[in-house]
Amino acid sequence: MSIQSFDLIFNCSVAKALPAGTILDNSGDIPDKIYLIVKGVMRSYVRLESGKEVTKSLFTPMTIIASFEALLNKTPSESTYECLTDSEIYVLDFTKFKELYKSNTEILGFYAKFLEALVCEKDKKYIEVLTMNATERYLNLRKIIPNIDNLIPQYQIAKFLSITPVQLSRVRGKL
Incomplete structure (x- = not known):
């Protein structure tokens, strides 16, 4: 991606420092943000009816996270996203990001590659749990x-x- 395209994304982002324990998106919320972790460790988890929490994923720096199914379908998220350590992130409004990739093929290409990597990662994790x-x-x-x-x-x-x-x-x- 060119510096110009990267700058378009960067200029729509907001940097935030968050303490451990901060919830980014809560189960039941309809998310509208994408997060890039710069520093720290985060997790996504679901809470079962019994109250037990099941951690779905752990995230480290330079990872893009969001409740993508809920984000894309504009439905309540089934997952909660939490900072496990003090963290630094960039927050990007998904609607603004969509506007960018609709008008910029480099950003669209980046998004397509990201989604491909996400699908491969989920498949890898599924196989890991099974085997x-x-x-x-x-x-x-x-x-x-x-x-x-x-x-x-x-x-x-x-x-x-x-x-x-x-x-x-x-x-x-x-x-």
Whole structure:
């Protein structure tokens, strides 16, 4: 993407510093923003009827996040997006972004590549959950985010891995 096209996006963005615990989008909200993480770790999660939280994804710097299904369909999000650490982000209004990609083929191309990567990532995660045990998923997470154990609490890592903190302790003990 050219600097001119990048500047168009950048000029429609707002930089924000957020403390840990900040909710970007809440379950039930109809989102209208896209976020780029510059610093920090965030997660998306769903809350089951039992009240249990299930972490869907962890996000690190230089990741674009949003509740895309809700954003595209203008429906309430099923997920909540939360800062797990103090974070710095850029916030982009999705309506303004749509105006940009409708009039700029470079931005449209960037958006298409991003959506392709998102589809591939979701497929990869689905296969990982189906085929890997807890130890393999933990090692894979550490490969993706090498210092994850120093960034967020053990119970958050366990939630992401769909195991209990006790199970995570056992996995770590075996390693």
